[in-house]
Amino acid sequence: MSAAAWRVTRWILLIAFATYFLIPLAALLNFSTKDPLTRERSLAAWRALAQDPTMTEAITTSLLLAVLTVVGMVVLLVPTMIWVKLRVPRATRLVEFLCLLPLTIPALVILVGMKNVYAWVNYLVGDSPLTLAFVYVVLVLPYSYRAIDASLGSLDATTLAEAARSLGASWFTVITRVILPNIWPGVLGGAFIAVALVLGEFTIASLSHYNTLPVVIVFINKADAPESMAAALASLLFAALLLVLLSFLDRRRHHSGGK
């Protein structure tokens, strides 16, 4: 194939892919801005996102869940990973295995088996949709692990820790004030992916009968289809925004690494 023919083929194929990916998104926009009966343009569905109490409550729940999950993930995973790197390197494979395990155990399976655990959780901290954050921390482990591991791997943490320790820093200081600031982009990246995953998580929330955003999107579809389409598109765009921010973060890291 000549170079010119290849260039044309490449463009045709790229346009075909773009069409395939954009049509459903355009359809969401079209559907959410159209009155189902009169078929006239209307922004009622988008306004309802901020006014419908079921919807606003679900959005609040999902955002709170995202925050709690990120906090839980950071508190649980970051010190553990730093500690493994500095003091218990022989546990590296074990921690990696456990962090990647949720890729092998589907969320649906965790849900089927978590009734006993959640009976205790609900007994100890009460019955609230926010308790889902406990299991969400497990679901986001593989993605957060990879993001943080990439940051931690490119850092000479041992030398930094030795320097700090020899100047009299406690281990707590070493982790929070020496290592953490250096792996911040990785932690932030892991947090962004965690937020996107939590905002889209449907399996566990719906089968536990908690009204998070995706659950409500499905639920109100029967009563008000345009509103649920608007919510679906809005959450998709929000996730897109987060991940685009993440890619900029990634680029900055490459830049500073190159200098």
Added chain:
Amino acid sequence: MSDTAPLAGPTAGPAAEPRTGRSFRIGPSVGLLPFLVYVFVFLVIPTITVAVGAFRDDDGGYSLTKIRLLGDDTALTALKNSLVLSFSSAALGAVLGALLAYLVVTAPPTNIIRRVVTAVCGVLAQFGGVTLAFAWMATLGFNGLLTQVLADTLGTEESGVPWLYGMRGLVLVYTYFQIPLMVIVFLPALEGLQPQWREAAVNLGATTRQYWTQVAFPLLRPAFLGSALLLFANAFAAYATAAALISQGSFITPLLIRNSLTSEVLLGQRNFGFALALEMVVVVALVMSLYAWLLKRTSRWL
């Protein structure tokens, strides 16, 4: 690492013991306890519950009743459908995703098209399936965008295509997130294909065709198959898309699990859910171990 080795002694070796005080005597491994306990409670216990529950009968004793139920027509058909769905969406996703990755990788990393493609792929592959199911309902369902266009031009039904809510619809919607996932996992392997290898092949007199069939394809095959397996596991474990698209019916395994959970009042349905979930873990675990094995082979070259 080697340049820090002389300094590593004081912190990593037993020589540091007197200096670091009490916490050291218990051993630094204690620092891992919170993490291990957490993962045990919220991941391992649920999995064990499923594995044990699958071998229990309704009276609490151990038996193979529920496992035998997996051989029933309903469960077998659901499993077969799930495997067919995972296989076809993985195959379509792998081939088309690899093609898209190749179209993108030939451009430099700073290229705007490449940026947009990787960003969009990241969102579609990682964000939940509910929104994607709805996007397709807005496209081909009742009052959907394409439905309208088709009705206006070809005079087809305005109620939308009926097959969207069946197997064909599931394959279509699953492929919509499988292609982006393929792009994400296959791009690094394509990037690892060194231009020097092509130059070497060309210098030895290879044609473009020979380079692809005898150098590039054999090198990429493990990565391609590995990515395809990951896609398969991803489709097999997926629940949200199918559940959002199909509110009634249980013709694939995840939906059958939903059915057994929501109709718990029926005697024995709860434990049947355990057996189905165990079946799911076994399939995904098998596929993922194959994936890990292939990944090890890939890392030799790419």
